[in-house]
Amino acid sequence: MGRFVDLTLAGLTSGAVYAAVALALVLIWRSTRIVNFAQGGMLMITTFIAYTIISHGGSYWLALIVAVLSGLVLGAVVERVLVRPVENRSPLDAVVVTFGLLVLLQGAAGMLFGGTPRSYPPAFGIAGFQAGGRQLLFAPNDLWVVLVVLAVMAGLALVFRKTSFGLRMRATAFAPEVARLLGVRVGRMLTLGWALAAAVGAVAGVLIAPSTFVSPTAFDAVLVFGFTAAVIGGLDSPPGAVVGGLALGIVLSYVAGYLGSDIVTLASLVVLIAVLMVRPQGLFGTAKGRQV
Amino acid sequence: MTALASAAPLRLWRQSTLVRHLTWSVLGLVVLYFVSTSLDAFANLQLAQICYTAIATAGLTVLSGLSGQISLGHGAFVAVGAYTTAVLLEHLQWPLALVLLGSVVVGGALGCLVGVAAARLRGPYLAGATLALAVGLPSLADYHGLRDLLGGANGLIVTSEPPPLSLGESFPLERWQAWICGLCLVITLFLLSNLASSRLGRDMRLVREDEQAAALSGVHVARTQIVTFGISAAFAGLAGGLFAIVNSLAAPGAFTLALSLSLLTAAVVGGLGSLAGAVYGAVIVTLLPNWTADLAQRANLPRAIYANIPLVLYGLVLIVVIVVFPGGIQSGVRKLGALLRPARSGRPQENRQET
Numbered sequence: 001m002g003r004f005v006d007l008t009l010a011g012l013t014s015g016a017v018y019a020a021v022a023l024a025l026v027l028i029w030r031s032t033r034i035v036n037f038a039q040g041g042m043l044m045i046t047t048f049i050a051y052t053i054i055s056h057g058g059s060y061w062l063a064l065i066v067a068v069l070s071g072l073v074l075g076a077v078v079e080r081v082l083v084r085p086v087e088n089r090s091p092l093d094a095v096v097v098t099f100g101l102l103v104l105l106q107g108a109a110g111m112l113f114g115g116t117p118r119s120y121p122p123a124f125g126i127a128g129f130q131a132g133g134r135q136l137l138f139a140p141n142d143l144w145v146v147l148v149v150l151a152v153m154a155g156l157a158l159v160f161r162k163t164s165f166g167l168r169m170r171a172t173a174f175a176p177e178v179a180r181l182l183g184v185r186v187g188r189m190l191t192l193g194w195a196l197a198a199a200v201g202a203v204a205g206v207l208i209a210p211s212t213f214v215s216p217t218a219f220d221a222v223l224v225f226g227f228t229a230a231v232i233g234g235l236d237s238p239p240g241a242v243v244g245g246l247a248l249g250i251v252l253s254y255v256a257g258y259l260g261s262d263i264v265t266l267a268s269l270v271v272l273i274a275v276l277m278v279r280p281q282g283l284f285g286t287a288k289g290r291q292v
Numbered sequence: 293m294t295a296l297a298s299a300a301p302l303r304l305w306r307q308s309t310l311v312r313h314l315t316w317s318v319l320g321l322v323v324l325y326f327v328s329t330s331l332d333a334f335a336n337l338q339l340a341q342i343c344y345t346a347i348a349t350a351g352l353t354v355l356s357g358l359s360g361q362i363s364l365g366h367g368a369f370v371a372v373g374a375y376t377t378a379v380l381l382e383h384l385q386w387p388l389a390l391v392l393l394g395s396v397v398v399g400g401a402l403g404c405l406v407g408v409a410a411a412r413l414r415g416p417y418l419a420g421a422t423l424a425l426a427v428g429l430p431s432l433a434d435y436h437g438l439r440d441l442l443g444g445a446n447g448l449i450v451t452s453e454p455p456p457l458s459l460g461e462s463f464p465l466e467r468w469q470a471w472i473c474g475l476c477l478v479i480t481l482f483l484l485s486n487l488a489s490s491r492l493g494r495d496m497r498l499v500r501e502d503e504q505a506a507a508l509s510g511v512h513v514a515r516t517q518i519v520t521f522g523i524s525a526a527f528a529g530l531a532g533g534l535f536a537i538v539n540s541l542a543a544p545g546a547f548t549l550a551l552s553l554s555l556l557t558a559a560v561v562g563g564l565g566s567l568a569g570a571v572y573g574a575v576i577v578t579l580l581p582n583w584t585a586d587l588a589q590r591a592n593l594p595r596a597i598y599a600n601i602p603l604v605l606y607g608l609v610l611i612v613v614i615v616v617f618p619g620g621i622q623s624g625v626r627k628l629g630a631l632l633r634p635a636r637s638g639r640p641q642e643n644r645q646e647t
């Protein structure tokens with residue numbers, strides 16, 4: 001029983017991070033109908049930037065802020081330079097371009113930082129809380145991870161629902177032509193959408209770095225989990241991304257705990273295919289989004 | 293009389309794709325023979341690598357170019373083929389031809405399995421699922437239940453058969469391996485080019501262009517997609533078997549995401565949908581890492597830099613080709629060919645776009 005509770009708590013923590021990555025993918029999918037396969041590479045680069053600051057004596061907080069800012073810039077540049085030309089072409093083209101960007105970033109990171117995994121310091125302690133005379137597998141740093149992800153989600157929801165900027169973003173995502181006629185600068189909104197998504201990804205990278213280490217390929221699996229979480233929730237739905245991320249985190253934690261950690265990525269593939277077989281539009285998605 | 297005698301084979305050549313493909317295959321074998329006997333051992337090894345890469349790329353080309361499905365995870369099927377060969381050769385000592393056939397069958401079977409899911413997934417969904425396969429499958433080798441069979445993280449050593457004694461005592465092993473891989477490549481291209489011009493190939497193109505129209509005209513869409521995936525993965529499996537023999541190894545570290553990526557790069561650079569393009573692409577992605585490593589060593593660059601040059605180049609090339617030059621090399625070759633023979637432009641264009 002204690003093990004089950006531990007695995008559930010550990011799953012919630014990692015699930016929160018998958019939810020953040022999924023949220024970044026959903027933001028991009030909603031506005032441009034592109035799955036950003038470079039997401040893992042982009043958050044790897046921003047995490048390396050944060051790592052550089054820390055290894056030069058900077059604080060955790062400075063590193064986090066710089067990671068978010070560099071994510072904003074990176075996302076905007078990527079949308080303007082690479083994604084704009086393929087935005088209205090066949091989905092295959094966008095897949096290949098973002099996949100190309102993923103390895104371009106991995107290669108560049110390998111050149112700059114080498115392939116050895118580096119450890120990244122956590123924000124708070126990693127010794128588990130005490131409860132009922134035993135130590136839980138849930139530490140202050142895990143609480144921090146969950147709280148940050150929740151805050152990011154609440155913040156995004158607030159921006160989208162309550163501000164005129166959010167209204168323009170939603171208009172762009174749902175009906176770009178109508179939005180353009182009504183005076184929304186659609187191109188700028190798309191750039192901002194990518195920037196925002198990359199910033200959310202940057203937060204996720206810094207949060208998960210202490211448990212995965214930082215290396216050019218360390219976040220391949222995180223990208224797969226984020227994608228799976230986004231699809232489970234329905235690629236169109238931000239709340240779906242959150243629920244999908246948490247559910248996937250818990251399921252994968254059980255798989256790792258009871259079956260073995262080597263097959264976690266394969267387990268996520270099984271979950272992905274199972275969900276798509278039963279509900280191709282995801283748990284929260286609308287059927288219209290997947291009509292062929 | 294002489295005019296008649298020479299006209300008959302020409303007519304046969306024009307009318308029968310089978311004859312055309314057979315002629316090309318025989319020509320290919322002759323060229324491979326002369327190239328391999330004039331090359332040194334290292335170059336023969338590269339030739340073998342080009343051949344198995346081209347086999348996997350050709351399979352991917354049929355999948356993406358003909359039926360419009362994408363796979364970011366074809367390296368996973370290569371891995372399956374390599375492990376199948378390693379197990380059959382090391383544990384069971386089957387003869388080589390049977391071993392390779394085994395890799396084809398196992399790769400194809402897994403491909404059909406994935407194809408069942410793939411038939412329900414579209415575009416980015418399929419890309420994501422195959423990406424998960426590429427990232428997840430190699431870790432299976434280190435799973436505790438399979439560690440004894442598959443050798444864990446260190447993988448399995450493959451001792452490939454020496455060249456037959458009838459070729460002479462000092463016949464170089466590398467040339468023998470280049471022959472095996474070259475023969476397999478020619479057979480692969482022969483089979484796939486016939487497939488492309490067959491009824492199944494036409495069905496695949498229909499499915500790619502418009503699934504609903506294909507279904508309305510009596511094509512079984514899902515079955516076509518599953519079969520295509522199976523065929524494509526079967527050839528990736530064959531490539532994996534050859535990989536294991538040439539490199540004497542099947543290990544998880546050999547089948548990274550970068551391998552899947554290099555196959556996709558080869559297919560895209562050569563020109564998606566063109567088997568000839570698959571060969572050009574395979575030549576480029578095989579030789580590129582060697583060239584850059586040579587250059588980097590001469591310039592005394594640190595290892596971290598030159599080890600990553602191929603990755604950076606793959607990424608750049610993928611992006612630039614898709615954005616600027618979507619047809620790849622083969623469309624350039626075709627344009628050049630059209631420029632060189634303006635006289636034949638009056639002839640009605642045959643539907644040879646995709647072969």
